[in-house]
Amino acid sequence: MMSRPNRTEYADFYANYISKVPDGDLLNFMDRQPAEFDGIVNDLTDAQATAPPAPGKWSVKQVLGHLCDTERVMSYRILRFARGDKTELEGFEQDDYVAVADSNSRSTTDLLAELRSVRGATLALLRSLTDKASIRSGIANGNPVTVRALVYIIGGHAQHHLELLRRQLAA
Numbered sequence: 001m002m003s004r005p006n007r008t009e010y011a012d013f014y015a016n017y018i019s020k021v022p023d024g025d026l027l028n029f030m031d032r033q034p035a036e037f038d039g040i041v042n043d044l045t046d047a048q049a050t051a052p053p054a055p056g057k058w059s060v061k062q063v064l065g066h067l068c069d070t071e072r073v074m075s076y077r078i079l080r081f082a083r084g085d086k087t088e089l090e091g092f093e094q095d096d097y098v099a100v101a102d103s104n105s106r107s108t109t110d111l112l113a114e115l116r117s118v119r120g121a122t123l124a125l126l127r128s129l130t131d132k133a134s135i136r137s138g139i140a141n142g143n144p145v146t147v148r149a150l151v152y153i154i155g156g157h158a159q160h161h162l163e164l165l166r167r168q169l170a171a
Contacts, residue, residue, distance in 0.1 A: 002026050002126075002134050005149035009137070014149065017156030020163070030155045031123060034116040036162055037064065040169060041108055050104045053168045058098060060169075063161050064111035065103030066094060068118045071154055075122045078150045081138035082129055091141030126151060 005018065022029060041049060041060050049060040058066065073092055080089065103111060134148040145153075 002129075002131075002148050002151060005146055005152055009144075009146040010149035010153065011141075011143035011145065014145075014153050014156075017160055018149065018152045020156040020159040021152050026151065026155060027123060027126060030119065030126075030158075033155070033158050033162065034112070034119050037067075037115060037158075037165075038112055040162070040165055041112065044108060044169075046108070049108045053171075059104055060165060061103045061106060061108060061111055062098050062101070063165060064108070064115055065101045065106070066098050067158055067161060068111070068114050069097045069101065070094065070157060071118050071122055074150050074154045074157075075118075075125060077138070077140050077145070078122075078129075078147050079125060081136050081140075081145075081150070082133040082147045084136060086138060088139040089141070122154060 004021070004023070007015070010018065041064070044060060052059045052062075069092075077089055080087065129147065134151070135146055137144055137146040139145075140150075
């Protein structure tokens with residue numbers, strides 16, 4: 001089982017995400033997350049899933065697309081660093097990705113299926129990692145980060161957006 005990263009293994013920006021991951025079986029927690037998104041967005045109408053909650057905020061569909069994009073980027077970082085690649089990796093601008101992803105033109109069903117698929121691929125990669133690989137590190141977006149920190153970031157990032165969507169949809 002992958003242990004929680006030390007505070008020195010990631011940039012300050014990620015502390016909130018990592019704090020959202022509960023103690024216990026990390027991969028089981030991550031395996032359950034897509035179904036939680038299914039449960040809260042499956043019954044939305046297309047209009048509800050496409051409407052932003054406020055000006056400048058992302059719609060439910062845009063959040064789902066953002067989760068897929070971000071997880072792919074973070075998983076790529078995991079792969080590179082776990083394999084000992086020391087090449088510094090550039091960051092990505094999430095708002096730019098969301099702006100051109102055109103997630104609002106897709107069905108919620110399709111976005112949820114993609115999220116499940118992306119998460120399945122991430123989990124397959126994570127299950128292949130050794131303890132030694134999990135503590136390897138690299139530089140991403142100008143900051144040092146370990147493989148295990150990236151794993152916790154993925155789980156915590158999804159949890160962050162799950163909590164935001166729950167609050168948004170309850171309002």
